[in-house]
Amino acid sequence: AQKITQTQPGMFVQEKEAVTLDCTYDTSDQSYGLFWYKQPSSGEMIFLIYQGSYDEQNATEGRYSLNFQKARKSANLVISASQLGDSAMYFCAMRLLTGRRALTFGSGTRLQVQP
Amino acid sequence: GAGVSQSPSNKVTEKGKDVELRCDPISGHTALYWYRQRLGQGLEFLIYFQGNSAPDKSGLPSDRFSAERTGESVSTLTIQRTQQEDSAVYLCASSPTHTDTQYFGPGTRLTVL
Secondary structure (H helix, E strand, O other): OOEEEOOOOEEEEEOOOOEEEOOEEEOOOOOEEEEEEEEOOOOOOEEEEEEEOOOOOOOEEOOEEEEEEOOOOEEEEEEOOOOHHHOEEEEEEEEEOOOOOOOEEOOOEEEEEEO | OOOOEEEOOEEEEOOOOOEEEEEEOOOOOOEEEEEEEOOOOOEEEEEEEEOOOOOEOOOOOOOOEEEEEOOOOOEEEEEOOOOHHHOEEEEEEEEOOOOOOOEEOOOEEEEEO
């Protein structure tokens, strides 16, 4: 079974600063994908970034980057130059690339960006 | 193009009643997923459809929960004899194939009184 752990229930960051949201995962499979989703107060889940277990380089998407440390089983999300609109819940998730296709989610981190 | 849509956006029902929740996936997406999100928690997988293959029902919490999908189109999640613990947001997601990123709908907030 897969497990995702997000140890930060809430985080504060000043506008324009960078912030790191932690995520560790547990699986015995070698082929998997790691995802980050943003959930604003409106409730919709917005896909941010994806990292495959065989990808050698860390994924980046605009202001989002994924700090993937395979040996430590961590997949932290880094948001650079935070904006007020980044205030939301952030969920880390993983999915096996073979077998079960469903996403396993962590409990989330609530990020608040302060002006 | 249009994203995943779900209806209704909100549903209030009385304990013991049956409810049906609808999901319209992105056109052309062969994979469809249902998840449940209880207040303040992460998402729990319920059921997964991929094309004409048998659905993966491993996440359904009880036999009161069922879902159907016709081909690669609309899916309906049915909860029979609703209980108060069924109160949650029910989210649907679709992806082009089972290996691709899942895109979520806005969810249906179910409240069981």
